[in-house]
Amino acid sequence: MAKVCNNYRILEEQLNYIPNMKKLTLCLAVCTGILLTSCSDNETTKSVIGLRPIYGTIDDIQNFVKSTEARELTSVGKIYTYQDYLFINEVGSGLHVYNNQDPKNPVALKFISVPGNVDIAIKNQYIYADMGSGIITIDMSNLDELVITDFSTEYLEENLDVRPPQHLVDQLNISGKVYFECIDRSKGKIITWEKQEMPQPECYIAN
């Protein structure tokens, strides 16, 4: 995409040197139309599953954790059982919650979004879930209205501010390049990395 657009800029500069501006303006408009179409086309076809840095402070992180409608599995992560519940991690983005009372017919209940999550453990209705820069504690007594009861930051992924954590990269189960949105220092501190579908970014890790 970048290449096509750069070519367009060069074309524009070259055309500026030629007289008979009116004709050229018209031509330019048509060209722009064609080029723009090709740009957006490229964008949609080159969409990849990648990791996106989430910038902010520790206080922001709790706002990302919420209960949403059940959704389809895409990147299947680790599994966990608690009482009649079955949890399936959506690598780097959260937890699919199933009622597994009848293993012949597990019923999707909710999706809990927890950016950067890979592992959990549960005790007495409290879910302990990792995020890049800490462990969040979620009271799941009411799955429709989750309550965050704690966030501790002793646990911290190393190099979080430089690249996505290796265990998250590995868990994506992508052989070859794992893409991530390039880090923009001006946006602040990275608190976690979330799995997302995105236009293919320039940055990647050769896994």
Added chain:
Amino acid sequence: MKNFKVYTTLFVFSIFLLLGCSEDSVNQNTTTSSESSVGGGSTGQGGSTTRFTIANDHLYIVTSNTLYTYSLANASKPEFKEKVWLSWGVETIFSMGSHLFLGTQNGVLIYSIAEPTKPLRVGTYTHITSCDPVVAAGNFAYSTLRTTDRCNRGVNRLDIIDIEDITNPRLLHSYTITNPQGLGISGDYLYVCDAGKINTYDIRNPRAGSSLIHSDVLFGCYDVIVKNNVLIVVSVTGVTQYDINPANGGLTKLSSIERQ
């Protein structure tokens, strides 16, 4: 007529399975990492590739080189207690009684959590560099080793380790297999994800060795949880559940949740 016979056989077989299930539920939970409701409330259960485990009312977490300990005395507010430097390449954690078994890229580290906030290294089982989770039951630990892009000089095998003397883990048997990953124990049977298959091993007498008794195809299989008589298997394409026949460890598919 033929169909009728088949259905009758299936029906009789199902009844047999159901009876077997209820009988076996008494003998279950030989792996103490399984879900429990004794002691400090009810806790859940993860697969063998987990980095989190709850034992003795504490949450233990491993990163690639560190073991973190949190007290869960107040379950709503885990209290950070301790951070222990391990070594490199730590991947998984499994708890049994007052011990933690850490699967690392060059072996199994055994920690005592007799004093929960002060994990203490008591045993080490070293092997060639490979990626591996570990599970244990009674006097034996089972560890899979596999090669990956990261552990590319490794080997692919299943090791059975004698842990009767936990300070001196000894290799009993080693079986070369294809590309094993997660594993789990259900009584007399060990289930191992191995290169698109779920292998069932008979572990009634681990000292004498374990024989492969079944192999079920499941593409991209990478970890399992044994819960009562159900084997929950996660693969790259979703989660498939099987009923375990306690008589022979055989698997019957119950359901699957497929990826989009």
